[in-house]
Amino acid sequence: MRGLDTPALGEGIAYRTEEEVIMAAARESARFGQRAERTNVGPQTLDQLDADLRRLISAYPRRPVFPTFLEVLELRNRAFELLEGQQHPRQTRDLYLVAGIACGILSNASFDLGKMDAAGTQARTAYLCAELAGSNWLRIWVRGMQSMIAYWGDRFEEAIDLASSVRELTPEHGSSAVRLASVEARAQARLHNTEAALAALTAATVAREAMTRPDDFGGMMAFPEEKQLFYSSTCQVWLGGESRFREAARNASEAVSVYQEAPPERRRIGEMCLARLDVASAHLGLGELEGAAHEVRSVFDAATLRRTDSVRQRLQQVKEQMGESRLRTAPLAGNLRDEIIEFCAAPVPALPEGAAS
Incomplete structure (x- = not known):
């Protein structure tokens, strides 16, 4: 219970002098100021969180997940x-x-x-x-993540809707809008919406040109040009046709070269594997089984220490593509399918109970 000598502001005004009311108001404002300036975040706390976050973002693409x-x-x-x-x-x-x-x-x-x-x-x-x-850039980045989850779950319309939901936002910095348009392009390509897929790829190029400054957070949060290249190659693979297979092979091969030339501390292993599998798909589309086998086996070597579910799914898609092609009866095709099955049979590490909450 509040004591009689410490009334709330405005209480008992009829019984107080003008000076008492003014001084009581001043004391209440001072107490509020003292409460408002309290913080549980010390001067170094946010700096340390930021430094730790940047270290993990930078390391993510080359470390076991x-x-x-x-x-x-x-x-x-x-x-x-x-x-x-x-x-x-x-x-x-x-x-x-x-x-x-x-x-x-x-x-x-x-x-x-x-x-x-x-x-x-x-x-x-x-x-x-x-x-x-x-944060607009984080809104866009997260919608891109949600769109990607839908894409790999074969929910292509949902992936497009998620990408469209933040299309009008302008990021404060970086490449999140490039990533968003590129993810949408792949979903459109899976639905064989050629015009829409090409329009989304163009939107990704426009977004790249509109970037006012680079990503504040690099590493896995950034969408570099080589990744944009192999997203484009994935679209060409799914749209199909000889000219598109050749374009896919060029784009994905260029992306692989960039990934290989990166210093070890900046190498993005999972992305390099996915780009190689686009090269493999393009070779299969062009009837070049040996070239496809070389790329797939290179993925086996590179992905040993960093198995991701998207690489596993993409390998399965390459296996299915072989089964549907005129190359399916070749001995090399049979051996390669068996190798893919064996590689994919190794489980992706499980999350402990409650870790993903």
Whole structure:
């Protein structure tokens, strides 16, 4: 119960002098100021979270997925715990950005580990955090992640709808809009919507040209030109036809060369494998079985330490393509299908119970 000598502001005005009311109002404002300036985020906390996040984002493409998942999970939990306390509004927005990026990485990692439901849950939370942080680039990046999850789940219309939902947003920096249009292009190509697929590829090029500054966060959050190249090659493979197969082979081979030339600390192994599998698909479309076999076996070697579900699914698609081609009776085709089955039989590491929550 409030004491008689500390009334709430405005209480008992009829019984107080003008000076007493003014001084009581001043004391209440001072108490509010003292409460408002409290924060559970020290001067070094956000800097450390940012540094840890950048390290993990940079390392993600070349490390085994699950150990990185665990580190990002710890960072996300730290951000969540801080958000349960009190901080200044700007610090709150920064913490939501950290939490949103961390959930985005966990979504990508869950996806790479073949846990699509967990990936979807993480992405939904990441999008909420992007909204609370007021970050357009993260909104776009997360919608691209959700679209990619739908794409690999063969829900192509859903993938297109998700990409379309933030098409009008302008990112503050970076390549998230390039990625979004490229993901949509692949979904359109899977539906054999040639005109729409080519339009989305053009939109990706326009978005690249419109970039005002590079990605603040590089690594896995960025969508470099070589990745854009092999997304384009994937579209050409699915659209089909000799000229498109040849274009796919050129684009994907160029992407592979860029990935190979990157220093080890910046090499993106999973993406390089997917680009190689586009080269393999293009070779199969052109009737060049030996070229396809070379690329597939190169993927076996490269992906040993970093198995991802998208590489496994793409290998399955190459196997199905061989079964549908005129090359399916060749001994090499039979051997290659068996090798793919054996490689894909090795399980993607499972997430421990509760890790993807």
